[in-house]
Amino acid sequence: MPELPEVETVRRDLQRRLVGRTIRAASIVQPDILRRTGPVQLVNTLVGSEVVSAERRGKNLVIRLEREVALLVNLGMTGQLVVGAADHRAEAHTHLIAALSDGGVLAYRDVRRFGHLELAPFDRLEESFTLRNVGVDALSPEHTPERLHEAMSGRTALLKGALLDQSMIAGLGNIYVCEAMFRAGLSPRARCRDLSREDVVRLHDAIRAVLTESIAAEGTTISDYVTGAGVPGGFQERLRVYGREGQVCTTAGCEHRIERIVQSNRSTFYCPGCQANPPGME
């Protein structure tokens, strides 16, 4: 479940380990992970290209290459993008493997294949399959309480669902939505339009705080996520509601147990004490 902190961690590793190196050879094992890009086109574009920079938009990586073309990567749920040593042994479900100029290897692996790769020219990034519906990044200065409040106003959707909508805020997934709602003391059953300005300010602060803290811990590893160096993150130790069904709430003095409900076929974890139902709801 690479969400913003996990993707940012991978980006930082790519910045350190990949930028400035040239791709000498590449092979694509599973062409169905490509979007709007042919396997031959991918290989021809990668081979001989130096990597210029590694950027991030929401949960997506933008790896800029020479000749004004970027490799866009969405890791889906189980995607891994790792820069390894020359003797890196490709595990099962490795779909792209590229040899680097000084002997290293760039490998893309994705067990469930929900992720994808795409090539797009610099001047067409906004129209690409990968980025066309990606809104303001959750850690961008443009993501302000005012903007969030504006985006929420009038919406009848559940808060949970809205926060997962990448066109509204880019970068949150199920884990950090649960954690941010907990920190802000907002019920997962709340509806967007019912949030007060103060609610939105707390939510905005909670989102930034949990994402920033997780980046510092190199992200959350529940099952498949690894950093660009191929190692697990550490924030799973600090989750306060996600995956903690039945455990006592970590808030001092709160004796409630964390509950799990299903909203649009997704698990939501929350504390019924700290995140009381909105007024008018049983």
Added chain:
DNA sequence: AAGAAGTCCTGGGCGC
């Protein structure tokens, strides 16, 4: 037209 539901995909966990 917004919002909800369905779909893809595979490995791990569990029950019998």
Added chain:
DNA sequence: TGCGCCCAGGACTTCT
């Protein structure tokens, strides 16, 4: 021991 069922969920497509 092993088979089969169910679950996890990001983001698109389809339905209401």
